[in-house]
Structure formats: structure tokens, C-alpha cells
Amino acid sequence: MKILVIMGSPRKGNTYQAAKKIEEFMQSMAKVEFEYLMLKDANLSQCRGCFACFLKGENYCPCKDDAGLIEQKMHSADGVILASPVYGMNVTALMKTFIDRLCYILHRPRFFDKKALLLSTTGAVGLKETLNYLKLIAGIWGFEVSHSVGLITPPGMISGKQEQENNRKLEKAAFEFYNSFQKKRRSPGLKDILIFRGQKASFGELGLSSPADYTYWKEKGWLNPETKYYVDVPVNPVYNAIGWISEQTIRRKMRKEMAELGK
Numbered sequence: 637m638k639i640l641v642i643m644g645s646p647r648k649g650n651t652y653q654a655a656k657k658i659e660e661f662m663q664s665m666a667k668v669e670f671e672y673l674m675l676k677d678a679n680l681s682q683c684r685g686c687f688a689c690f691l692k693g694e695n696y697c698p699c700k701d702d703a704g705l706i707e708q709k710m711h712s713a714d715g716v717i718l719a720s721p722v723y724g725m726n727v728t729a730l731m732k733t734f735i736d737r738l739c740y741i742l743h744r745p746r747f748f749d750k751k752a753l754l755l756s757t758t759g760a761v762g763l764k765e766t767l768n769y770l771k772l773i774a775g776i777w778g779f780e781v782s783h784s785v786g787l788i789t790p791p792g793m794i795s796g797k798q799e800q801e802n803n804r805k806l807e808k809a810a811f812e813f814y815n816s817f818q819k820k821r822r823s824p825g826l827k828d829i830l831i832f833r834g835q836k837a838s839f840g841e842l843g844l845s846s847p848a849d850y851t852y853w854k855e856k857g858w859l860n861p862e863t864k865y866y867v868d869v870p871v872n873p874v875y876n877a878i879g880w881i882s883e884q885t886i887r888r889k890m891r892k893e894m895a896e897l898g899k
């Protein structure tokens with residue numbers, strides 16, 4: 637099993653050490669290969685906001701750097717750990733730059749056969765915001781999020797009790813992550829269905845005015861009226877009905893807006 641750790645800390649500090657402990661715990665369960673990708677060492681420029689990736693496709697991005705390589709590494713792994721300390725109540729700029737550069741995957745999701753584990757450390761606060769944000773992104777990218785783990789690691793003065801608590805959390809995270817590889821993909825929740833239906837309505841209605849998204853969605857078969865979700869998993873019929881209503885509402889609203897704009 638291959639795990640890629642995408643490390644958003646600019647140093648090999650608390651978050652890196654926590655990932656190393658998860659590696660140790662997982663190694664004790666099975667043969668697992670870990671690779672650490674330190675975003676600080678990657679050649680990753682900031683998004684220029686040109687929209688080329690969204691509209692024409694990621695190959696048209698004017699930044700010629702490691703973004704494509706990182707995406708390839710994610711495809712080559714079975715699971716990805718997205719790891720970031722809390723900086724200013726959310727992910728670090730390194731992690732955010734990485735996410736911005738791969739934003740086209742939010743429109744054209746692709747990691748459905750992969751699991752993700754989310755990891756964050758903080759001096760005191762911001763774990764919930766950081767982990768919820770990472771969960772939203774990883775989920776829309778297509779990952780099945782196995783587990784989220786957040787640790788409090790106060791600078792220079794971690795108590796024995798806190799350390800024990802952190803170790804316990806990391807052991808649980810390793811266990812949950814490892815176990816998720818043995819299981820089939822979970823059925824999507826209502827929020828997942830609403831995201832799928834919202835995208836289906838948007839990319840379906842936008843059509844060739846957003847050609848990269850439309851073509852991708854069409855080729856995947858996601859625009860077919862009967863397609864309920866990105867992947868073939870059981871969908872709760874009530875969620876499906878709510879999703880369908882939501883999709884029709886968005887479509888009507890979009891058609892009205894586009895008619896007003898003369899499109």
C-alpha cells in the first residue's frame with residue numbers, strides 16, 4: 637500500500653512528527669510505503685487567476701511547475717494524507733497554494749478510488765476550521781475521507797497527559813485509515829448528493845460555454861439524467877429525491893439568468 641503525505645508545514649515540526657507516528661502505527665499493521673512531499677520544497681507558483689484550467693483544461697495552465705507532477709503522485713498512491721498546521725485559523729499558505737493550483741479538480745473530480753486522511757496540529761485553536769476545510773476539498777476532489785485527526789501541540793510545553801492523548805488519537809487515525817482500505821466505498825451523504833446535483837445542473841446548463849467541465853462531465857456519463865452520483869454506489873432514495881429537486885431548481889434559476897443575459 638502506498639501513502640503520499642502532502643505536508644503543508646514549512647518545517648519538519650509537530651505535523652511532520654505526527655505523520656511519522658501514523659506511519660509507525662500503520663507499519664505495525666501491514667507493509668505500507670510512505671512518501672513525504674514537503675510542499676515547501678516543491679516548485680509551485682501561485683495561481684494567476686486566468687481561469688484557463690477551468691475553461692480550457694489544466695494543460696493550458698501558464699504556470700509550468702510541479703503541480704501536474706504532484707497530481708500524478710496522488711494518482712500513483714492508494715491513499716493521501718493532507719497535513720497542515722493551523723496558521724491564522726486555517727491551513728498554511730503552502731497548503732492553500734497547492735489547493736488553489738488544483739482547483740480544477742473541484743470541477744472535474746477524479747480521486748474516487750483513493751482514501752484520504754486529514755491531519756492538523758495547532759497551538760490552541762482552529763483545528764475544526766482547518767480540518768473541515770480540508771474535508772470539503774478532499775471530498776469534492778473525489779477522495780473518500782477515512783478520518784480527520786487534530787492535535788494540540790502547544791509550543792515548548794506539551795504535558796505528558798496531552799502527549800498521551802495525541803498518541804491515542806494518532807493510533808486511532810492510523811487504524812481508521814488502514815481499515816478504510818479494507819472496506820467498500822461508503823454511500824454518499826445528503827451533502828455529497830447535493831454537491832453532485834449542483835455541479836450536474838451547473839455544468840450541464842453551462843454546456844460549451846465551460847467546455848472543459850462540460851466535456852469531462854459528459855464523457856464520464858455524469859450528465860445522463862439517470863446518473864445519481866459520480867460513482868456507482870448505493871444512493872439513499874430520499875437523498876436522491878432531494879438532490880433531484882435541488883438540481884431542477886438550480887437548472888431553472890440558471891436558465892432564467894442566462895436568458896436575461898441573452899446567452
Ligand SMILES: Cc1cc2nc3c(=O)[nH]c(=O)nc-3n(C[C@H](O)[C@H](O)[C@H](O)COP(=O)(O)O)c2cc1C
Nearest residue numbers: 645649650651721722723724725757758759760761
Ligand atoms: C504563522 C503561524 C500562525 C499560527 N496560527 C495559529 C492559530 O491560528 N491558532 C493556533 O492555535 N495556533 C497557531 N499557530 C501555532 C501552530 O499551529 C502550531 O505550533 C503547529 O503545531 C505548528 O506545526 P508545525 O510544527 O508542523 O509547523 C501558528 C503558528 C504560526 C507559525
